[in-house]
Amino acid sequence: MIEVIELTKRYGRTLAVDGLSFQVKPGLVTGFLGPNGAGKSTTMRAILGLDAPDSGRALVDGRPYIEIRQPMRVVGALLDASSVHPGRSALNHLRALARTNRIGTSAVVSVMERVGLAGVARKKVGAFSLGMKQRLGIAAALLGDPAVLMFDEPVNGLDPEGVRWIRELMRGLAGDGRTVLVSSHLMSEMQLTADRLVIIGRGKLIEDATVGELTKRFQRGVLVRSPRGEELAAALSSAGATVTPEGGGLSVQGLDVPSIGDLAAAKGIPLHEVTPRGASLEEAYMRLTADSVEHKSAGYKAVAS
Amino acid sequence: MTGVLSAEWLKLRSVRSTHYLFGVAVLLIGGAALLSLARVTAWENLSAQTRAENSGGGTTEETILQFVQLLGGIVGVLTFTSEYATGLIRSTFAVVPRRPIVLVAKAAVVAAGTAVMASAVMFMSYAFSEAVVGDRMPAYEPGFGEQLPHLAALAGSVVVVALLGLGLGALLRSATGAIAILVVLLFIGQMVVMFLPEPFSHWIYSALPVSLPDQLAGVPPRIVDGPAGDPVPHTVLSVPGAWAMAAGYVVASLGAAYLAITRRDVR
Known part of the structure; x- marks a missing residue:
């Protein structure tokens, strides 16, 4: 269990994390999402006691991380896979x-065997590919068999096989009942891995919900087509739906597909199309974070004019 | 604490830079022997009168002191800067959140490692030089028993510089900057004091790491007047004063490192 409580961290004039609060519960993979520069890494460093917050706090299993005597047995973290001395062997790095x-x-x-590095244990880390370094970083996180795990952008630079391996590893760790927090700036990746999503932008919490809740929230109603459109629109409106004409059909908000079908059947109105339309999580994420992206690309129109 | 100590020991001995630095130290022993041979040959070619009027200089171990100090200092510097440069410091402080323990462990392994290195260099250089020179030069006329405190002081001064390097590394987080400061302190400081007015020149000269061994071992100032009779900077510290100076280096260096690592975020 990780608790972040009203965390604020400033670097000079930049407010990196701004009154951020959320919880990460055991047994789930929690995706920590946000555009680059949103404050994900800063938050993770604050949880690990590497950065001192300006206000607020972060607790792991109810206590500040820096009070834990042998923290590797409680929390395993992968912050930056490249943070290794290139001249040291993988084995010596982990042994130290x-x-x-x-x-x-x-x-x-045994951890080196688990992450598939047993064959290169005595090789210098400098010769490792980024994928192998990610595995080494994950090995370091797993060393103490901790119940809480944090991974900062673990799939960056990995080949598809490595991505799948990490995804399954995280699902497996959560399946054991461990707390797993994994950051990413890609919703497409988190959609496949996470149960819960904590989305931040400009250091502030934007969304804290399950993947299912978020999918539901961003449904954009139902598209209905009928040869007796006006009649249907009247019936749906009187049943409490908001109906707007859209390209020869009707966009219906506020009624689900069975209710629309039942209503049409009761009135004897034929339906030619009933399509529930959900925004993809990717779109939802884009819309949620649109205001907090640091470097927006100029739109085509802006460039043309 | 012992866990962190053994981890730091493993870190120190598992990188090539340490091997190189200790390798250079071994080469210095051979260099000292050769230098002694050259010196005694040159000495014996001088006229009897010139030899009677001059001392022939100190022991060869003294002449390589600054190089050994620099090696020790670099070992100390790299202990922190290599971790800052690679980002490993984040893992180090994440797995040991009580950062002063890391500092103490690093200081202990640097002190132990450089003490062994410096003692080996100094005592073996002495042994080889003594074998080469015998009693042909005044500097080697006293026996090993008389030389022992001075040899120990030479080695001890290397440990002091190594811990100074450790502190500079933690403070600056950059090997380049820290090593530059060491070079100024070990090599350039001596030249600069020549241009300072008395008595500051004597004080600063006495505080330089290169002047510590004589003062720690209670060896009186070698040269007080220059060739033209003008005073040159010389050592002025008593033995306890020299010990206090050495301790001051260590305390100031580790104190600065303590503040640097406990107050700053690790990014």
Whole structure:
């Protein structure tokens, strides 16, 4: 369980995180989404005690991270896979981390096998591909067998096979009842991995909901076509729906498909098309974060004029 | 604490830069032996009168002191800067959130590692030089027993510089800047004091790391007057004063490192 409470972090004049509050619950993969520069990494660093917040706090299992004596056994984190000394072997890198929390070499060896790095344990990390470094970072996070895991953009730079591996790993960790927070700037990725989404923009919470709730919220009504459109529109309106004509059909808000069908049948009005229209989560995400994107690309019109 | 210590020890010995630095230290031992050979040859070619009027300079270990100090200092610098440069420092402080423990562990392994390195260089350089020179030069006339405190002080001064490097590394987070400061302190400082007025020249000269071993071991100032009889900067600290100076370096350096790592965010 991770709790972020009214967290605010400023860098000079930039407000990186602005009164942010959310919770990350065990047994679920929680996607931490936001455009680049939204404050995701800052929030994660604050949770790990690396950045001191200006106000507010972050708790892991009810206590500040910096009070945990052997934190690797409680929280595993992957912040930046490239943050390794290139001249050190993968094995020595992990052994050094493990020793600080009194984790034995046997755990290091088994974690290396689990992430598929056993064959390159004695190779220098500098020779690793980004994908192998991501696996090394994940190995470091798993060393202490922690119940809480945080991954900052773990799929960046991975090939499709690596992406699928990480996705399944995170699902598996959540399936064990662990708390999993994973950040990304891509909704398409989170849609496949996360159960819950915490969406932030410009350091502020925009949305905290399950994937299902969000999908439902962004439904854009039902498109209905009928040869007796005007009659149907009147009937739907009197049943409480908002009806707007749209390209020869009707866009209906406020009534679901069965209700529209039942109503039409009761009135004897034939229906030629009934299509529920949901926005893709990707579109929903774009709309939610539209105001908080740091560098908006200029629209085509703006360029032309 | 022991876990963090053994982790830092593993980190120090598992990177190539440490191997190179210690390798150069080993080369310096051979260099010292060769230098002694050259010196004693040159000395014996001087006329008897010139030899009677001059001392022939100090021991060869003293002449390589600054280089050994620089090696130790770089070991100290890299201990922090390599982690800042690669970003590894984030993992280091994430797995040990009580950051002063990391500082203490790093200081301990740097002190231990450079103490072994510097002692090996100083004692072996002495042994080889003594074998080459024998009693042919005044500097090597005293026996090992008399030289021991001075040799230990030479090695100790390397540890002081190594811890100074560690502090500079933590403070500046940049190897280039920290090593530049070390070079100024170890090599350029001596030249600059020549141009300072008395008595500041003596004070600053005495505070330089290169002047510490003599003062720690209680060796009196070697040269007080220059060739023209004008005073040159020389050591003025008592033995306790020198110990206080050495301790001051360590305390100031580690104190600055403590403030730097505990007050700053790790980005």
